[in-house]
Amino acid sequence: MSKPKKKYPYKINRRILLLCFELIAVLCISFFCISYYIYRKDLYERYQAYAKAMSDITIAQTDVDGIQEAIETQKKNTAYRRFSNTMNTILRNTETKYLFAVYFDKDSGEMRYVLNGYTEDMEKHWEEEVHELGGEPKLNDFDDESVNQIKRVYEKKKPKKPYWVSQDAHRESLMLCYYPMYNSKKEVVCVLGVNISVSNISQKQKNFEAFIILDVSIVGILFLVVINLLMRKRVTDPIIKLANNSQCFLSQQNEKALDEFVFKSVGIHSGDELQLLSDSLDSMVSQLKSYTENIKKFTSEQERIETQFAVVQQLKENLFPVQFPAFQERTDFDILAKIKYSKIRSGDFFNFFLIDEKHFCFFAGTVTGSGVTTTMVAIIATIYIENYARLGYQPNRILAETNNQLSENNSGEITVSLFMGIADLDSGELTYAKVGDMPSLIKKSGDDVQVLECSTGFPLGSLENVVYAQHKIHLAQGESLLLYTKGMSERTDVQGYEYTDESVRKEWEQQLQTKYQLADMLDGMFQALESFAGEAKQEADETLLAFRYLGK
Structure with missing residues (x-):
């Protein structure tokens, strides 16, 4: 006597609908929270950047x-x-x-x-x-x-x-x-x-909340309506047919070969088990394709970064001095500069040249941003500075003229911080000026290494017709100057602590006391920095330029 077939209430439609509703609710809430967080964070960061800009202008x-x-x-x-x-x-x-x-x-x-x-x-x-x-x-x-x-x-x-x-x-x-x-x-x-x-932030946030909630609600309701309409046609009925076919398979499995019963067609073209399996496979293939595309994009992006980094480095090495000692025939001064390049922010540059037999010009700086664009700005700034210097201009006028050229048609997003000096090799008088955040240290005879006093002007390219100040100092035989970019002092270790300007000053003092060759000193500076940073990633270029006056 065969057992009577059990009859089950068909609740699959409601269950799937409820599951979809729960899923949509979770996704909507997650989307809302993430969007709100990003929007709020971006608003406050913009206001903070604005406040920092106001403070920098005031202090400068x-x-x-x-x-x-x-x-x-x-x-x-x-x-x-x-x-x-x-x-x-x-x-x-x-x-x-x-x-x-x-x-x-x-x-x-x-x-x-x-x-x-x-x-x-x-x-x-x-x-x-x-x-x-x-x-x-x-x-x-x-x-x-x-x-x-x-x-x-x-x-x-x-x-x-x-x-x-x-x-x-x-x-x-x-x-x-x-x-x-x-x-x-x-x-x-x-x-x-x-x-x-920031009173208007609250109103913006409320407007944003209302906008997100309204959009998400409309999309969610429309999605549920569509799901409900399609459920019976493409899910419930095919599953019932599939269940009946499964019962047929079980009742005949002892009479026919297994390959004759497995996943027989039930006369539907969407929603049967084979179709569901096909959809699952398509979904898996689609995900694998998406994953593969992401891998390709990631690889392509990495290759692009590597290529751009190589181009930037090659441009700088071709245009800026890399052979040292640079002036072997000169015994009245010594100069050496080194850059440790970063793949993230690579805007550092330097240059030096003899204006005539008596006057020597040197400078180092950094351009905001990274990539080929910043390198081109650095090259353009270098060309202007060298041209104006060879015309006999003083540092403050050189910076003013260069600033006007860079500020034209510049939105202010790319600016240049720079220190430059022109040394009189006969008298030892150094005339210098600084724009932006470009630290400099000086070692006078009988004194410790100190920060070179210098007023700071607006970075080049930020505002036209700026008047820059310049200063003068006398260098005695053996006295030296060190320029470095903020990539040195702002380098962090694995715990997030910065190296600081004071650490740079102390390390330069140590190098001067224990070594004589500038090359050995700069190598020691970089080794000390790497020892501090450990495995922490280098975020920006790190540049050092040392100038030592030897006299006649």
Whole structure:
């Protein structure tokens, strides 16, 4: 007696629909969270970059030593008034909400204002928000978090976070960023505060949330409707037919050969087991193809990077000096430069040449970005500098003319930081100038290695008609100068700690005490850096240029 067939309620359609709904919900939520995070992070990074740019402009145009004198004497001097004008100009012509500087009194340890920028509207209607030298902050000027962060910056400690959002007395949301202002001795004199209004970020985020939720909801509903319509035709009925065919297979497996029963056609062309298997195989093949394409793209991208890196390196080696000693017939000076190239940011360059028998020009710098474009900018800058130098121009005019040429039709995304000097080989007088962030060290007889005092101008290519300052110093026999790019001092180890400018200074001091040949010194500098970095990846070019005056 055969067993009666069991009848099952057909719930596969509802189950698949429910599964699709759950999957769509998970995907939608994940997509929303990831999109929101990326969007919010990008917004705040843009505001942070804007705040950093405002601080760099303010600090670059400020005589910090003069500000220190004003703080110590509690008297406004020329540097103080210029600092005030700079802050007021920036505050009135940018989107900066508050711009101020504070310091900590040495006797009481209390925080005091150096000054704060103000607009005409603030001066007329909110006089209490205008603070000057030595003024005490009011109760609602700073919250505890702000005070703690300012103290960390003032004490040369790395802030726990680069920025945070708070509210001022008017309930307006602000991004608070603080930056140290160093004097010529690399001591923190005061802390510059840049507050950017971010109230409109909340509205942008709400709009973005509404947009994402609406789009995802519409797509999800449409998808479920389509799935429900197609489910019966392409899933439920074929599966039922497949189940019936399976029962037929089981009942006949003892009567026919196995190959006659396995996955027989059930008279459908979509949804039967063979079709499902085919779809699965197609899906697998598609994924394998996609994986293979990704591998090819990855390989192609790696090859492109390798090729571009080789082109950049070859261009620089063909155009810039690579043979040392460069002037074997000269006994009145010695020079050597080396670059350790990076495949990520490769904008460093250097050059040197005799203008005439008496004057020698040398410079080193870095171009923002990487690749062939930055190399071409470096080559163009080098050509302009050399041409203007051979015309007899002084360093400040050379930089000004080169800047105007590079700034034309430049959006400001590619700029050049550079230090250049022209040495009088008869007298030992060195005339020099600097733009952007390009460190330099000097070793005078009887003194330790020190940072070469030099005012900093806007990077080349960022703004037209900039007036640059220049300085002069006398080099005695045997005294030397070292130029290096930020790729050296900002190199990090596996834990993320930077090498720092002070480490470069100390290592150069050590090399000068133990070695004589410039080649050995620079090799020692790179070896010390690699020992510090360990297995950490090199993110940027690392460049050293050493010049030693030997005299007649």
